[in-house]
Amino acid sequence: MSTHFVFLATCLLGAVLPTSLHAASPQQPIAYNHNLHVSELEIPCTECHIGAESADHATLPPKEICATCHEDGPIGESDEEAKLIEFIEGPDPIEWIRLTRVSEHVHFSHRRHVKAGQLLCERCHGQMAEHEVPITRPAISFRREIGMQRCIACHKESGNARATVDCVLCHR
Numbered sequence: 001m002s003t004h005f006v007f008l009a010t011c012l013l014g015a016v017l018p019t020s021l022h023a024a025s026p027q028q029p030i031a032y033n034h035n036l037h038v039s040e041l042e043i044p045c046t047e048c049h050i051g052a053e054s055a056d057h058a059t060l061p062p063k064e065i066c067a068t069c070h071e072d073g074p075i076g077e078s079d080e081e082a083k084l085i086e087f088i089e090g091p092d093p094i095e096w097i098r099l100t101r102v103s104e105h106v107h108f109s110h111r112r113h114v115k116a117g118q119l120l121c122e123r124c125h126g127q128m129a130e131h132e133v134p135i136t137r138p139a140i141s142f143r144r145e146i147g148m149q150r151c152i153a154c155h156k157e158s159g160n161a162r163a164t165v166d167c168v169l170c171h172r
């Protein structure tokens, strides 16, 4: 009961607060280009998101993965690539800001959905391969009540016996 009240109160607040009070759009450390690397260079998603088929978390790429192609100096003349090379030559990791997430109390495994469930990335992330600049909000959000309904809607229509809608499947 109280959870529902808090949920409702948050929605109402969200509706009346001026947008200036919401957090500013996150700025990634480098304006990475999915379209160039995925659509043109045809690098598979899992070269960079290494856990997406094999673990719970897909992960965001450490600079060592970028370095396999970018460590011998600039390939082009872009300022963004110059930033990348500074990271590769310096001591600091690239701290990508993660946007797509669910709360700690929800269990979600990429491996189970991508491997066992045979689902394509775009079912849950939209057309990432088309983006030329980083997204500033998840293409499809799985947060809150509406996010939960998105999980449940697919479980219902999937016809897969392991994709149940029992609360304890996702909330442990």
Ligand code: HEC
Pocket: 030, 031, 032, 033, 036, 037, 041, 043, 048, 061, 065, 066, 067, 068, 069, 070, 075, 076, 078, 080, 081, 084
């Ligand atoms: C398999 C090789 C490969 C990997 C891995 C790779 N890149 Fe690239 N990247 C390229 C090539 C080739 C170009 C140049 C394309 C051109 O200019 O036509 C490029 C261009 C770029 C550019 C400049 C072009 C633009 O759109 O601004 C940036 C920035 C960049 N890469 C960032 C990254 C980052 C960050 C990573 C790691 C997350 C990464 N790259 C991983 C091959 C790679």
Ligand code: HEC
Pocket: 028, 032, 033, 034, 037, 038, 043, 044, 045, 046, 047, 048, 049, 060, 061, 096, 097, 098, 099, 100, 101, 121, 122, 125, 128, 129, 133, 134, 135, 138
């Ligand atoms: C060469 C490396 C590379 C490849 C290949 C790549 N990505 Fe990414 N991806 C990144 C980097 C770097 C970021 C963080 C910066 C950004 O959002 O652009 C990212 C961000 C994302 C995000 C947002 C994560 C979040 O925090 O919400 C999603 C979703 C994603 N990628 C999906 C994909 C999919 C699907 C593919 C294949 C179609 C793919 N990526 C291919 C490097 C890559």
Ligand code: HEC
Pocket: 045, 046, 049, 052, 053, 057, 058, 059, 060, 098, 099, 100, 101, 102, 103, 108, 110, 113, 114, 119, 120, 121, 122, 123, 124, 125, 142
């Ligand atoms: C069934 C839906 C679904 C599919 C299919 C899916 N994802 Fe995700 N993805 C999610 C959810 C939900 C999250 C947030 C998970 C969390 O917070 O633990 C997420 C998070 C991510 C992130 C953020 C970083 C991280 O470690 O969580 C990346 C990157 C990502 N996914 C990439 C991919 C790629 C690449 C594929 C395809 C190989 C893929 N996803 C397939 C639902 C999905």
Ligand code: HEC
Pocket: 102, 106, 107, 108, 109, 112, 113, 116, 117, 119, 123, 124, 142, 147, 150, 151, 152, 154, 155, 158, 160, 162, 163, 164, 169, 170
């Ligand atoms: C596009 C369809 C789709 C979406 C969206 C989806 N699922 Fe699933 N889910 C499946 C399928 C199919 C399976 C069965 C996979 C298998 O065969 O093991 C599954 C299985 C599961 C399982 C049982 C396997 C395990 O890892 O223990 C959990 C838990 C689960 N999903 C949680 C979630 C959560 C949480 C979300 C939303 C954040 C979500 N799912 C969104 C299709 C989906």
Ligand code: HEC
Pocket: 003, 007, 101, 102, 103, 106, 142, 143, 144, 145, 147, 148, 151, 152, 155, 164, 165, 166, 167, 168, 169, 170, 171
């Ligand atoms: C297929 C996975 C799945 C199933 C089944 C599921 N939930 Fe959820 N639930 C989620 C996700 C995802 C969220 C959103 C978490 C977030 O905001 O990050 C959520 C959020 C919630 C919240 C918090 C709502 C909010 O706005 O913060 C409650 C309460 C909840 N679930 C109760 C239930 C109950 C009760 C059941 C059984 C009738 C159930 N859930 C079944 C995935 C699931």
